[in-house]
Amino acid sequence: MTDPKLDPGSFRDPGGQVFVRDGRVFRTVNAPAAEDFDHVEASGLMDGLVGDGLVVESRKVSDDVLGIESPGLRHVLEHPRLPFISYPYEWPFHALKEAALLHLDIQLRALDHDVALSDATAYNIQFRGPNPIFIDRLSFIRYSDGDIWAGHKQFIEQFLNPLLLRSLFGVPHNDWYRGALEGISSADLKRLLRWRHRFSWNILCHVILQSAFQSSVTRADTKELSKNISRAGLPRAAYRNMLSKLRGWIAGLEPQKSGKTTWQDYARTHSYSSGETERKLEFVGKFARDVRPAMAWDLGCNTGNFSKAMLENGAGYVVGFDFDQGAIEALFMRAREEKLNLLPLLLDAANPSPGQGWNESERMSLSRRATADAVVALAFIHHLAIGKNIPLDRLVDWITGFAPDGVIEFVPKSDPMVGELLALRKDIFPNYTEEKFREALTANNEIVEELEVTDRGRKLFRYRRKERSGSPS
């Protein structure tokens, strides 16, 4: 047994922390949170929420299972381990929207049980496939009639404003969110709004006025306000009304039409024929049958055809990455419609999510979250090697570093897609050849199988990482 390891992102709430020990996930419940925890337990709320898949399962275990001694420790809970931790700046618009709706649905159901959520951080929501799930058991607190919604401002900044950015202006939330981890402030969003937006009651209320009140209130005003607030408060019916109005509004938000993105139609317009696609699908399917990865990554997943092929051939779960908004958005919808165990996320492979937040470890970098058993990178490497000047050998090392087994497609310069990339620039890539690719791949891996998929020289390479001498794998 190893020592329990505190999750580096778990420090804000004195009520409890998350620990990982031997691959199992535990949450402590400490004295400050114990009364609320017991109230929520007794309310009967959690059975329904967990049963309907809205909140992650948890069971009480004996304190020794975790092996932490602390005078304030009241309970130890164990949660099932989620396949992959993702962050709102990696989610497509509809994933953020589903997460927002989940938050509101949970609050609406909780109110009936005299329970509320103490905060509204988007990081408390994770995904299982394309389905959001709430993970923080300690965010549930007692509610009494008149209490205001403590997480309102946070909800606006972490869910609503990022959605509005895309919905009103066609600007994806991801880059801004990645820079400002707590979301988009209403003061910032307000500066972008035009006059006509003031006629939307919801925008006026939750963004403009909220922010205007915030900046107009002085310290003296707050004293005055806090003296009188007990007389006012937010009656339960008004609380419920606010939540359900927000819910209805957010459910109708869609990205502003900003034209088709480059890759949205890729499946229909790409440069190889359906016979070639069949061969590739077969190759990837066989790979999945042989390796049976619990977790597979699909780099440059696009429409998700190869992710789906892996899922249908023995892969347990696929995380699909792509840098194209339109493609990843369409794939998220497809995964929901076809009930695929697939989570599509935005990734610029030349600039993956870094470790950030407090001590640069509150939100983990992509490589720290790499737990893949298999990786596929089809029609992918030329975009980085030619499009972003990333040396081929380093690129191959980066991809193969994610998983011990994988499939990589080599797309040679003779291919029309590479021709396009080189059409307007000088060819400064003498090392971009199949021979150099093989050299790079076989430095740490062996080639298990290969297949030429076009007569222009596109090839699939299946690799397996070489076992290092002296260290059993």
Next chain:
Amino acid sequence: MPIRLALVLGLVWAVFPVFPGHAYLDPGTGSMIIQILLGGIAGAAVVLKLYWHKFKMMFSRQKPDITDGDAN
């Protein structure tokens, strides 16, 4: 000047309050005010009282306590 001020206040009150002041540290004050307004008449009265106080302050020479507290 007071006429103009009253006009601005009257017009802008429901739409866009731009009272002089400075951003306060409490992250939730704006949200709290909106919520108690949504909460109904009792809440509206509290907020109205607050802004009536601020309104009066605009005519007095004494500035609101900008320097109050633990400015950092």
